[in-house]
Amino acid sequence: MANKESYLGELEHIVLLAILKLKDGAYGATVRELLISSINREISIGALYATTDRLERKGLITSRKGEATAERGGKAKRYFTVTSLGLENLTQTRQTFEVLWSGTEVTG
Amino acid sequence: MNMLNLIAVVLLKLAAPSDYRDEAIGDLNQAYNKKRLSGSEFSASLYSFKVAIVSSIHFSLFRFKRVKLKEQTIVNLLTGFWLIIFAFFTLFMQWLSNLNFTNKFDVAALNRIVAGQFNLVVTEGEFWQAVGNNITQGKGILCLTDANAAIISLLTLLGAVLVLKFTQSKLTALTSVSILLLLPFIAGTVFLNLNANDMTLDNVGSILTPMLLSTFYSSIAFIGLSLIKNKRTHYA
Numbered sequence: 001m002a003n004k005e006s007y008l009g010e011l012e013h014i015v016l017l018a019i020l021k022l023k024d025g026a027y028g029a030t031v032r033e034l035l036i037s038s039i040n041r042e043i044s045i046g047a048l049y050a051t052t053d054r055l056e057r058k059g060l061i062t063s064r065k066g067e068a069t070a071e072r073g074g075k076a077k078r079y080f081t082v083t084s085l086g087l088e089n090l091t092q093t094r095q096t097f098e099v100l101w102s103g104t105e106v107t108g
Numbered sequence: 109m110n111m112l113n114l115i116a117v118v119l120l121k122l123a124a125p126s127d128y129r130d131e132a133i134g135d136l137n138q139a140y141n142k143k144r145l146s147g148s149e150f151s152a153s154l155y156s157f158k159v160a161i162v163s164s165i166h167f168s169l170f171r172f173k174r175v176k177l178k179e180q181t182i183v184n185l186l187t188g189f190w191l192i193i194f195a196f197f198t199l200f201m202q203w204l205s206n207l208n209f210t211n212k213f214d215v216a217a218l219n220r221i222v223a224g225q226f227n228l229v230v231t232e233g234e235f236w237q238a239v240g241n242n243i244t245q246g247k248g249i250l251c252l253t254d255a256n257a258a259i260i261s262l263l264t265l266l267g268a269v270l271v272l273k274f275t276q277s278k279l280t281a282l283t284s285v286s287i288l289l290l291l292p293f294i295a296g297t298v299f300l301n302l303n304a305n306d307m308t309l310d311n312v313g314s315i316l317t318p319m320l321l322s323t324f325y326s327s328i329a330f331i332g333l334s335l336i337k338n339k340r341t342h343y344a
């Protein structure tokens with residue numbers, strides 16, 4: 001049986017995918033913007049950092065301090081990168097969904 | 109930056125944990141500037157304020173969960189709390205053992221304590237003034253020693269150990285031990301209330317001292333024993 005820690009929560013899943021999609025440009029503001037523009041989901045800054053903190057503790061992402069810009073009031077960015085464990089976890093979650101979805105029809 | 113946005117930044121600064129503070133404020137500033145360029149300054153500030161409020165709630169929950177994860181933090185908080193109680197108790201016992209029956213405040217305060225109005229005494233400035241004087245003139249830590257209280261505590265602890273040995277339900281055991289630890293205090297309070305009219309202020313101290321100290325001794329001993337037991341279970 002898989003450990004509870006190895007499961008991806010819904011928010012963890014979409015944040016991880018957003019970081020993966022943004023590649024080298026993944027930091028708080030861009031992750032939030034991508035989620036709003038692509039799936040119309042607005043998550044708060046607090047919820048985002050709580051999620052990335054959890055993902056980092058699970059070893060699914062790493063983070064590093066970035067540059068500060070005038071647009072940000074001189075405050076630094078924190079860039080996120082998906083680790084190989086994170087990639088593995090995403091693939092596994094995708095496969096799980098595909099297995100469950102195959103042959104299932106949604107009517108209504 | 110207008111007032112509403114400034115409040116939003118301050119709110120986020122207070123709520124965000126130190127390791128994410130700069131990044132969170134930076135993200136908020138970036139979102140605010142982007143909204144400002146595409147719309148009005150007012151709508152940008154309103155958006156920024158809304159984001160700060162929701163984020164503050166999330167950050168607070170996040171911080172609470174983090175604290176809950178750190179067992180050591182809880183132990184440190186409890187130790188700090190216990191030290192404050194211990195310091196207060198020592199000062200109170202010092203004041204009690206240096207009572208001056210010719211002093212109007214001391215007599216009135218003792219009467220109030222016997223009448224169960226302990227809270228009214230400790231909120232008075234005169235009480236703390238007397239406590240301050242006693243720090244330099246009192247008996248020091250020796251005021252926390254009493255032979256009668258030690259005997260009562262030993263009996264209480266013996267009772268607690270027997271209860272824990274023969275009780276199956278954790279809730280029943282916990283309730284019984286709590287009552288047992290407080291028993292000398294409860295018994296003393298009942299006794300003082302029943303005999304308030306017959307007692308002189310001189311002999312109230314002989315009831316108050318063991319009643320307070322035995323509960324104090326038993327609690328410390330019980331906490332100590334529990335910690336030792338937990339440590340043994342942990343390392344077994």
